[in-house]
Amino acid sequence: MSVEYIGLKEISGPLVILEGVKDASSEEMVEIQVEGEKRLGRIIEIRGGLCVVQVFEGTDGLSLTNTRTRLTGRPLEIPLSLEILGRTLNGIGQPIDGFGGIFPERRRDVNGHAINPVARRYPRNYIQTGISSIDGLTTLIRGQKLPIFSGSGIPHNQLAVQIVRQAKISGEENQNFAVVFAAMGVKHDVAEFFKTSFRRSGVLDRVLMFLNLANDPVVERIVTPRAALTAAEYLAFEHHMHVLVILTDMTSYAEALREISSSKGEIPSRKGYPGYLYSDLASIYERAGMLDDREGSITQIPILTMPNDDITHPVPDLTGYITEGQVVLERTLSQKGIYPPVSVLPSLSRLMKDGIGEGYTREDHPQVANQLFSSYARVQEVRALASVIGEDELSDLDKQYMEFGQSFESEFLQQSIDEERDIEHTLDLGWMLLGLLPREELDRVSDDILNKYYHDNDSEGGGLQSWT
């Protein structure tokens, strides 16, 4: 236990190599003393007596001779108790808010364990966010992992905060909820924005923050989402809370992973990211969900910025392959001044089908959503055509689509940052817009639903043009 290893064999980026080590175990934590300062590291590879160690606080100031390293005999764990709510911790779970240490009820390994698929409960409860584009078209379900794909300069943080503030679970009191917020490589003012917003909406004492800011060490960043999810699992599955986890920015996280991978000399796959990026991201995202014999839930909203707004970039791409849908934000909408700039067509909530419609939201919801998607897709085609032949040359029907598209963006998508619309309101709005189109165009809606909800908004439609 108390053996100290003096000096290092090699230092490479955030990694150091120890030599002649006995009794080290894979993923064990080590403490490195360097000139009176203590740093933490984790063993990531062992070969005989050689150990490769990731140093959380970075390797600056380390030399081959100025360190003394001690094995701790334990994996990376964080202390947990109910008192963590309201606290601010660094990326590896140490308090940085000046309120002293956490008296742990228990300690947990940050890597967690995979939920046995036979022990999961399929998520079905819909969460009303009060945001039309989300509630109406990409409904969030409790226990879902639904990321926001964004770009730099697009107001994804505002959207996340609005979701946290307005999220309501239908028909149940909202007492037992908590927010776990993990910042990875974001700027100080972004973290501050979240904190202020949480304070303003009066939820700060139910929020646990993990901050690994842009100038904090990258190795710590690898642990941050895991520490956050370990805390979330503790709150959800031991204290039956409904936990919303916000992870931002997953792109910085993946870049940290890439940096460490390249210092290890690993063979890269696409864009220099390691071949195991998918598995690594999955080990984070799959920690959302519910268990069939416990009350709590973990809902994840990871936020990521798409480099170059490119949705095929490995980080959004692999994320999309793991999460249960995605809310995509679009720069052109944002530039038009539309908030939230949700790009409807590529956005999707895969779990919504089981949490909407009769008995959940309203009977017409699935069909309205489907129709709005499909009509708005048609708008894109018409716009492309209009840009070629000019708007005036469009057929009457196409002109109606143009109008529908306009109104859809300015009335359905657009809402203010503190505007909360309930689901009825959102769906009625949908019908109002569909009323701009002739009834025959609504091919995704059944007759009885049309009879009940459709009203023609277009005064001159119908009879006049009839041929006979």
Place this chain on the structure above:
Amino acid sequence: MIKNTQGMIYGINGPVIRVRGNNRLKMLEMVLVGDEKLIGEVIRVDRDEAIVQVYESTAGLKPGEPVISTGKPLSVMLGPGIIGNIFDGIQRPLVKIREKSGEFIRRGMSVTQLELDRKWPVKMLVKAGDRVEPGTKIAEVQETEVVKHFVLVPPDIRGEVIDVAKDGEYTLCQPILKIQCGPSEKEVTMVQEWPVRKPRPYRSRLELNKPLVTGQRVIDTLFPIAKGGAAAIPGGFGTGKTMTQHQLAKWSNADIIVYVGCGERGNEITEVLEDFPKLIDPRNNQSLMKRTVLIANTSNMPVAAREASIYTGITLAEFYRDMGYDVAVMADSTSRWAEALREISGRLEEMPAEEGFPAYLPSRLSEFYERAGMVENLNDTKGSISIIGAVSPQGGDFSEPVTQNTKRFIRCFWALDKQLAYTRHYPAINWASSYSEYFEDCQDWYREKTDGTFSTKRAELLRILQEESKLLEIVKLIGSDILPDEQKLVLEIAKVIRLGFLQQNAYHENDTYVPVMKQLKMMETILELYAGAKRLVQRSIPVSVIRKTGILDEVIRMKYTLDNEHLSGFDRLVDKIHETLDQIGRDYQVRERKGLE
């Protein structure tokens, strides 16, 4: 413990460990790693070191811990109790793991693959004095309400039966047969072990000539997969791979379904576990779970076991094929399996080929898809394995190595299209870039089962769709207004085909599964509409007039409004089409005459 069967851990790098001190380890041998006896497999043997991939988390392992050799390759246990069950990638039953370790999977759980002390009612099929060969059916066991399980003579035993158990209840380990096998006597039980990486033997391959009927129109009609065939379903995220696989697992007319969730979501497995027991198979009124076995290695479970899960699945499938069943294997997603290969290969510091994938990726893929086929079994029965592999191309780009290499080994390709998915056209199978070579193989079946016109109608449908895509190119540039009416009609009919035929609503009770006869009727109706409308258009009646009558919409809705089994509704619909069109024709004549006056 015997010394020379034991080595020790020397190095640890994620799921890959280096073992020293035992130079007798064999390639692909199963080993027990560390004090907790984690299951691993030898994947490389060098002069003084062997490399083992471990099927569980290696966190906390230390150099010096023992590595025990088992002398046998990674194997599955074959016997009653497989169907209806859910296993992890190396055939450990997840329900048992839960009983031992709770909601979260801990490692080092030793659980037997099948329940060894459960008693099964056995009916013997052979008597003393019979000669039995490998594969001979010696007994039958009602494994579930729908699956009759045949106990087969293992592939290495043949001879004369000298003793037979009485019909009755037996556990898996109790001998039910004694065979004089050369000079020695062999006892046979209901279980046998089989190494997952080795295909089970059969007598010969047969040609493929029957489709695996799926009830999905775009598949059965346009791009069918034959029983014994292999299909790939590639698509970017959210385009519908899993939904399609689930639909096929639910409705295809295989006897047994092996569903391998390979590196995908936990909730999708949960969904199957919740849905399938409740869904009723129309063919036997029993729950679908009673013909299904699930292999689940979700994306957060250990990577090496993900690699094994595909082989575990296909070996279980071969076992039921050997009994004479048609088995369908769904593998979602083969890309995750390929990535597991890449990850392990990277840790071995092998020379990578394309995009970091190992150079042996193509050969592994071909070995897997080659295990599909329609065969004559050793016991003269016929059985088949159809493989449907999902592919998740990076960036949705089909030119990446897994999609490209898979294409070489399959003959049916369902290309999922992001644009179609964006507009919620499901299933988002692109009719222009998908293909199936099996339609030709199954011609006779289509001719016999339907009225002989199937393939001409199908060709006509495809032709209209093709013409549409040409016309749409023009429309994109100049709008549809200036097209002549005959071409406008093509666009309208193509729309009817897309919305009314190709789109199929998996969530609609009536539409989720559609018999081939109804598919034919639907095609017929659409083509009837086209022919009638074309005659009007040729008399210069504008398409807009036909559109106004609502008859197009009515045809589009036929999938919902007309029954799946009683097809007389189609005659009425066709009558109505004729009436409507005739009426337009008459009105037009009147008008023309008035115009003349």
